[in-house]
Amino acid sequence: MKRSCILSLATFLTISAHADLPLEGQLFIKGTRDPLPEVNVFLLPEKLKSTTDQTGKFKFESVKEGEVTVVVNAPGYSRLEVNFKTLYGVPQKFFLEPEPTLNFETTIQSSENRDPAKKNLNQKIAASQPGAGSDPIRAVQNLPGVNRAQGFTSQVIIQGSAPEDTRYTIDGHEIPLIFHFGGLSSVFNPELTESFDYLSAGYQSNYGRAMGGILNLNTRTPTPSRLKGSAFLDTFNAGAEVETPVGDRGHLALGARVSYVGQVLKSIFKDNEDFALTVAPSYQDVSLVYARPLSPTIDFKWVTIGSKDSLEFVANNALANDPSLRGAFSNRIGFFRLIPEIEWRHSEKSRSRFSLALGRDFINSEIGSIYFNLKTISATFRAEHQTQVNDQLKLAFGADHRLALADVSFKIPVITSDGGILNPISSADTKVANLNQIPAHLLGFYLNPTYKPSLDSRWTLYPGFRIDYFSPIKDLNFGPRLGARYALDPSTTLVSAGGLYAQSPREQESSPEFGNPKLKAPSCWHFKLGAEKDLSESLSRGSEAYTGLYGKWYQNLVISDLLTTFSNLGTGQSMGWENSFKYNLDPWNFWASYTLSRSTRADPSHPSYLYQYDQTHFLTLIAGVNLKRNWRISSRFRYVTGPLDTIPLGAAGDLDHDVFIPIRGSLFNARLNAFSMLDLRIDKKWLYETWTLSLYLDIQNVLNRQNTEGLQYSYDYTTSETVKGIPILPTFGLKGEF
């Protein structure tokens, strides 16, 4: 679900007047009925002025009877000028048309306290970008350094790292996935999302356990003064959200969505004899945020998220010519989290934050005789204390802990996918296990100070460190971090950050039953150096630019090993040059990002080779214009160097299983055609007195370009054909808000 543009506002003015009597009125936001505070209201010809209070009320003490003109000239709204006769007791209604102001305003926070490696994206802005499909998280693809994920995968790949090197969190607590099936939609309701943080090379010590980076979703704290809500409907899903005050100080927001993308796919596959969808792919999610101040210094917040994806089909013929990939297939992935949080402001200079996330994850996958069932009890805890020690030093320290208690049963093959080609699973050894109450503790402590040598110093330093303990491999890791900002002039800042980042091997890699418990934690040194230029004059005018270099050096990467199943003999590096530029000139706005990068890996069997996610050039251009009558048109163009694939030397027929096994030479030895795509989005909004109606058309791949996503081989690997990406994909959406 997406808010296509900033909500139009409405003014509701009721006035009562009498000769030489006070004239009172009240100003509201049109459509939302929220009061409009701190707005000057003028009365002509007497040249009287009044200012609305927090409830939107204003008052003229003495107004003569006769014809008057009310003038409201508020920034961001169209000028209101209405003539009427002052008649005592006759209510008047007026509407103030807001000016559309949807600009690319918040990719960089202008604060000395922020992480030099963090970018923050506002929900409404992100969700309205073309190609985002009204989902703000999908807009992360537009940031420099974020690799394009191929096809229908739902992962975020950061700066040439592996997909599993990205960690997803909600208010700092880890969740197993960020996108639903096929990456069409994120798992948390956009209406309850405030913003999301994108942390890349050199991120600070309050986060960890991710060599690639972090995608953190910040929930919105609801503050409705009345019952509010919205409902939407688009090509793939539908949903609703309501917000209401609860009691004297509490506020509650609840949202839910359900998809019907499966019905679309079902119609596509209905005449396919090889493939019968029995349960169409679908997803549902529910999100809840409750907030209430417990005292003037203590705020309480409760977040709940639940998500479920499911799919079932019958493959009548062996998929990918692999007899094991035949028969009934089912796949269900779900999780929920209950996240209570308390923020305690001890003083103006000191505060603490404690939060807990309790929940469960489950995965059930079956195809033929193969199955994988996982149930995990997950408990994460975060505690942080911040204090401004003096004018120079701000101290933050804390801890975060994750306990996972897993019940897992499986009968699955050892799947080999070196070079991005899957060996047929019919030829693979099958492992069977039924394990209960397998605990895993991931414990981290961090110190994250901010130091400014003097009040007028141009330097701000972020020295810190983090200690992580991974119980499955009994490995303790020390991660020093150092960041710095240097204000070259009032609009230019140099930023630098780096450190050592470790993450736990994946569960199956360190499992005694499945992998190698003697593994060490893979780790990575990060470094970044960049410059920010902020020439913003206002929200709708000005420009911002960033340019910077990053480098990552990986060590102890986990690779498959014929003797020990897994070993730490992999290494790698990725480096790049990131650039972004945004320019707002009302009503136009532009965004451009370009990344030049290289990512390599190496292991004893394969000297340095280009990594699967190496993308030399990645260019994104976005332009949008706000038109009259609340129309908005925007477009995105992307160009990405083609994906890498491995062309095998040949194949050997395994006649015990009726399959051919590829024989690989060098890995990722073929560069496929470059990717380019043009997306278009049109938004329209209608404003009514008490509600608004929005409509959007988001067309991905408007030129219907046949992009190459990969290669598919014949059964014996003697011939291949390209797998094409998504064709032109229009998404039509409708949304009402009250």
Next chain:
Amino acid sequence: MRTRHLMIFLIPFLLMFIGCSSDTMPSYSIIQGLRVLGLQIDTPEIGFNSTTSSFSVASVNMTPIISDLYGGGRSLTYRLYHCMDPGIGIGATPTCSNNPTLTQVTTGTLITAPNLEFQAPNYTGALAPISIPLNSISPTVLALYSSKFSTLTPAQVFNGYSMLIFYELFPTLDESKKITTFKRLVLSGNSKTVKNLNPTSLDFQQNQVHLSALPLTESSINAFVPAASFETYFVMKSDGSLSTETETLETAWFLTGPSDVECSNKKECTSDGLFALSRSIPGELNVFYPPKVPLPVSRARILIGVAKDNRGGNTMTRLCDGALCP
């Protein structure tokens, strides 16, 4: 390099790619060029005594089932060699290169039709068995096998470890067209007294009646395997206990088709007909779609089924349809 055990839950996304692929790839089931359709060993599982470094049999016989439908009787060369399994099941490359247990068995040339099935004009069927001597394997190689067995757990010894028998086939004048195939000869400890056997027989049926010719209209047919073929066997678990399993037989269907010069598109490759399924399990009906174009007159139509027990055992049947069947 990275092995992903738990990618199974990502398979939906993989399947979306598959679902979007075009239909221009050659079909596994349609015989067009030079193919090795099956390799059958008369005793798919034998005993190995790691103490004495000896096998329970002196030799085994392997029967290749091949097709060179449009070869016109050209000279074909084959090579046979074997080596200890380098770990294909956990991702090793299927090759004997650089494998110290590599043992060359034989090289030969198929000049003329060596038996009834593989002869003009169809060149599709079983060849004469080839003997693979085991008692002549060099002591050095046998020592390596024994050494490997000494590192295996009792369960692995009981369940068996594989010797890979490679069969390479190529036109004598063009080795670039070489087809490499392999089959496992399972070596298990002597404590496993009942070894795996090949399924007894396979038959194509229509309405439970033996099929002697391909149907003229769209019809359901099935591959019938007698109950005696479904062996019950033991699998030793890692804790030493035994579980009882019953074989699941799967039949691969192969049908002659046009030459790959005539046709490179799967949808058009129906000169001999088409089957709905490329593989079937017992009791499962397959649908035969008769050809939409006139039948070839220069050869017969041949349907081959290879039933596998997924433990190394298999059996084959062949249905030849037309006046040019021998």
